[in-house]
Each structure stands twice: as C-alpha cells, then as structure tokens.
Amino acid sequence: MTAQLIDGNALSKQLRAEVAVRAAKLTEKGITPGLAVILVGENPASQVYVRNKVKACQDAGLHSVLEKYPATMTEAELLARVDALNNDPSIHGILVQLPLPKHIDDHKVIESISPLKDVDGFHVASAGALLVGEPGFKACTPFGCMKMLESIGYDLRGKHAVVIGRSNIVGKPMAMMLLQSSATVTICHSATPDLAYHTRQADVVVAAVGKRNVLTADMVKPGAVVIDVGMNRDDDGKLCGDVDFAGVKEVASWITPVPGGVGPMTITMLLVNTIEAAERL
Numbered sequence: 001m002t003a004q005l006i007d008g009n010a011l012s013k014q015l016r017a018e019v020a021v022r023a024a025k026l027t028e029k030g031i032t033p034g035l036a037v038i039l040v041g042e043n044p045a046s047q048v049y050v051r052n053k054v055k056a057c058q059d060a061g062l063h064s065v066l067e068k069y070p071a072t073m074t075e076a077e078l079l080a081r082v083d084a085l086n087n088d089p090s091i092h093g094i095l096v097q098l099p100l101p102k103h104i105d106d107h108k109v110i111e112s113i114s115p116l117k118d119v120d121g122f123h124v125a126s127a128g129a130l131l132v133g134e135p136g137f138k139a140c141t142p143f144g145c146m147k148m149l150e151s152i153g154y155d156l157r158g159k160h161a162v163v164i165g166r167s168n169i170v171g172k173p174m175a176m177m178l179l180q181s182s183a184t185v186t187i188c189h190s191a192t193p194d195l196a197y198h199t200r201q202a203d204v205v206v207a208a209v210g211k212r213n214v215l216t217a218d219m220v221k222p223g224a225v226v227i228d229v230g231m232n233r234d235d236d237g238k239l240c241g242d243v244d245f246a247g248v249k250e251v252a253s254w255i256t257p258v259p260g261g262v263g264p265m266t267i268t269m270l271l272v273n274t275i276e277a278a279e280r281l
C-alpha cells in the first residue's frame with residue numbers, strides 16, 4: 001500500500017480563502033480583524049515563525065501588528081504590553097511567540113493574555129474549556145490536525161488513536177480533541193516502555209515528539225492514518241518530521257508530509273481563531 005498524502009498546503013489554501021471572505025465581511029462592517037504578535041529576543045526560528053504568521057494574516061486581509069523587543073525586556077514590561085493589547089479594541093488576537101528569554105516566566109505571560117484574545121489557545125481557560133467541552137480557542141497545531149482528519153472524511157468514532165507526546169501545546173490538547181470526537185485515546189511519552197506495542201494497535205497515530213524516526217514502518221498497523229507534527233532537521237539540514245516517511249507511507253493509508261503537512265495548518269488555524277475572536281464581538 002502506498003499512502004495518500006494529506007496535503008497541508010492545499011487544505012490551508014482553501015481554509016485561508018474562507019478566512020479572507022470572513023475578514024472582508026467584517027471589514028465591510030467597519031471591523032478589521034487584528035492580530036498582535038509579540039517577539040522577544042533574537043531566536044532565529046522564532047523570527048521565521050512570526051514573519052510567516054504576519055504575512056499569512058496580511059494575505060488573508062487581517063490587520064497584523066508585529067512588536068519586536070530585545071531579549072533584555074523585563075517580565076514587567078512584557079506584562080504591561082500584553083495588558084495594553086488586552087485593552088486595545090483594534091486587536092482581537094494576541095500571540096506571544098515562545099520560547100521567551102529565560103528570565104521571563106512563559107506561564108505568567110500566557111495567563112496574562114485575555115482568554116477572549118487567546119488565539120494560540122494556550123491559556124489555562126482555553127485548555128480548561130477544551131477539557132470540559134465548552135467553547136474556547138483550540139490550540140492551533142492539534143486543531144489543524146483535526147481539520148486534516150476531517151478533510152479526508154475520517155470518522156474517529158470508535159477508532160483507536162495513539163498520540164506520541166504529552167506537551168501542553170500539542171500532545172495533551174490533541175488527545176482531548178480526539179477524545180471529543182469519540183476516539184479511544186492512548187497518550188505515549190518518554191516513559192512509555194514499549195511505544196511500538198501501542199502504535200501497532202492504532203488506527204490513527206499522531207507523532208509530536210521532536211525526534212526523527214520515532215515512528216517507523218514496523219510500528220504502524222497497515223491502513224493506519226499517520227499525522228506527523230514533528231519538525232526536525234535531517235543529516236543534510238533538511239526539514240523532516242518524527243516519522244520515517246519513506247517507510248511508513250508504504251504501510252499507512254494516509255500520511256502528512258513534512259514539510260507541507262501540519263506546519264502550514266498551524267498558521268491557518270491561528271487565522272481561523274483570530275477571525276473567530278473578531279466575529280465574537
């Protein structure tokens with residue numbers, strides 16, 4: 001079997017076009033949906049991410065403000081900026097790019113964002129809403145993975161989904177979203193003794209680890225759907241995921257590539273959350 005690709009670029013294009021239509025409708029009513037992106041420090045990867053996010057906003061007709069600060073910014077100064085944006089009616093979504101410099105408490109900063117503007121979905125209020133099934137902003141990466149499953153018409157009810165990774169921004173919310181769609185969910189992590197034992201039983205595997213070749217062909221049930229969240233570099237410095245793509249695509253029924261899979265979907269769901277924040281007003 002050679003798996004079919006779930007093309008994150010193509011799906012993103014379609015979803016971003018829908019966002020652009022919604023943004024135009026709001027703009028006609030005098031509301032330009034606005035996203036503020038805060039970058040503290042000079043992390044090169046973060047600089048690329050924020051540039052891509054700002055450009056995606058502009059392309060979809062959203063107003064986007066990029067605030068760049070030196071790594072010497074204090075926690076108090078950053079909290080004051082977030083507070084000002086919380087009270088700025090032209091801003092509907094606030095994103096603070098992580099990681100922050102070590103002297104700033106990530107958690108404290110995320111909790112200072114108004115849950116009404118928490119378009120990254122990282123605030124405890126957003127995580128709690130997901131846990132209890134109330135409306136709230138969903139973390140963009142797992143939300144994008146769910147959209148990818150939806151795009152292939154995959155019915156998760158009664159399926160066994162295995163999530164590899166338990167971070168607050170990917171693994172845990174991913175597991176909750178799969179559970180909400182009535183999958184039976186197993187969460188694996190670094191202390192899981194026999195990862196392959198679990199993944200071999202899975203109808204859906206989501207790999208969110210950050211290590212190459214965490215999932216190889218012998219660990220995948222024939223016909224499974226494989227979503228690769230990982231972003232790593234191979235020996236030639238090329239972007240690759242957590243999944244041994246060449247091997248696993250011969251066993252799976254559907255697979256997401258890296259690049260061109262989950263990555264663009266994460267930014268797309270940020271736009272979707274921002275437009276939703278603006279529409280809620």
Ligand code: NAP
Pocket residue numbers: 141164165166167168169170171188189190191192195208209210211214229230231232262263264266
């Ligand atoms: P993270 O916070 O480092 O979490 C990694 C998780 O993997 C942890 O729960 C860890 O377990 C688990 N793990 C580590 N080694 C393992 C192993 N050998 N077997 C099973 N589990 C293992 O990372 P993250 O923020 O969730 O991100 C994960 C990956 O996704 C990274 O490559 C990141 O760059 C990528 N990512 C991509 C996007 C995108 O848009 N495509 C967005 C976000 C993240 P413990 O909890 O026990 O340590």
